[in-house]
Amino acid sequence: MRPPVLLLLPVLPALLGAAGAARAELRVRVRLPGGRVAEERLQADSAGDSVGLELREPDGALVSLTADFRKHVKILRALVLGEQEKGQRHFQALCFLTRLRDQDIIPSEAMAKLRQKNPRAVRQAEEARGLERLHMDVAVNLSQGALLSPHLHTVCAEATDAVYTRQEDVRFWREQGVDSSMFKALPTDTEQALPRCGQAGDRGAPCVCHYGLRLAWYPCMLKYCHSRDRPAPYKCGIRSCQKSYGFTFLVPQRQLCPWGEDP
Numbered sequence: 001m002r003p004p005v006l007l008l009l010p011v012l013p014a015l016l017g018a019a020g021a022a023r024a025e026l027r028v029r030v031r032l033p034g035g036r037v038a039e040e041r042l043q044a045d046s047a048g049d050s051v052g053l054e055l056r057e058p059d060g061a062l063v064s065l066t067a068d069f070r071k072h073v074k075i076l077r078a079l080v081l082g083e084q085e086k087g088q089r090h091f092q093a094l095c096f097l098t099r100l101r102d103q104d105i106i107p108s109e110a111m112a113k114l115r116q117k118n119p120r121a122v123r124q125a126e127e128a129r130g131l132e133r134l135h136m137d138v139a140v141n142l143s144q145g146a147l148l149s150p151h152l153h154t155v156c157a158e159a160t161d162a163v164y165t166r167q168e169d170v171r172f173w174r175e176q177g178v179d180s181s182m183f184k185a186l187p188t189d190t191e192q193a194l195p196r197c198g199q200a201g202d203r204g205a206p207c208v209c210h211y212g213l214r215l216a217w218y219p220c221m222l223k224y225c226h227s228r229d230r231p232a233p234y235k236c237g238i239r240s241c242q243k244s245y246g247f248t249f250l251v252p253q254r255q256l257c258p259w260g261e262d263p
């Protein structure tokens with residue numbers, strides 16, 4: 001059976017904004033691990049050179065990825081539902097920032113041109129990119145976040161005290177001229193030998209938290225086609241990937257990591 005087609009088409013004039021820039025949104029249906037089907041929102045802003053996607057995980061968490069190509073920043077945000085009967089917050093927001101690499105996701109100009117022939121088609125990733133484990137050892141002060149990426153304020157607004165990144169990414173952004181006063185190195189868990197949050201302990205005590213999320217389907221690469229009418233291969237579609245992330249980070253209080261070890 002052939003996979004459902006996602007095409008790259010010329011941008012329609014109706015989608016062109018005043019500056020001639022395209023902002024586009026596409027909704028696709030994707031198969032989640034465990035078999036359920038979810039609707040995923042894909043967004044592109046080719047003027048701002050950014051793309052985004054949003055998807056609800058099987059456990060109810062709302063996960064989004066924002067890729068700011070101009071500033072080389074990738075934002076993964078999770079809104080995790082709390083269990084109110086256990087005295088937890090309605091939801092908890094987490095924001096993880098890492099350096100964006102060009103091969104992470106398709107460029108904004110290609111994302112803006114994505115169209116689908118059959119909106120009811122349920123999509124499954126063609127390629128599994130596996131699990132990436134990330135140790136987040138830097139806290140980000142959101143009040144100066146605009147210096148890093150203009151998207152931070154809106155995307156991470158609800159995560160004010162839970163915006164994390166890594167020393168190696170900070171080093172890269174500093175080389176790009178980003179002011180580093182918004183970054184604060186966190187003590188590493190080996191230095192402090194802090195317990196994992198899943199273990200029994202004082203609700204108000206600091207611990208090492210783990211959070212895992214999965215992007216079940218996203219357009220990760222461009223596909224090229226050959227035609228007798230054209231001298232060179234041309235972009236004609238996308239290749240889709242699936243990828244999981246496992247984040248480790250320090251929380252000042254165990255109650256900020258209510259899902260324990262693995263959600």
Ligand SMILES: *[C@@H]1O[C@H](CO)[C@@H](O)[C@H](O)[C@H]1NC(C)=O
Binds near residue numbers: 141142143144
């Ligand atoms: C974040 O930065 C603002 C403005 O520079 C400062 O007033 C505030 O104390 C900082 N917050 C933390 C938690 O360091």
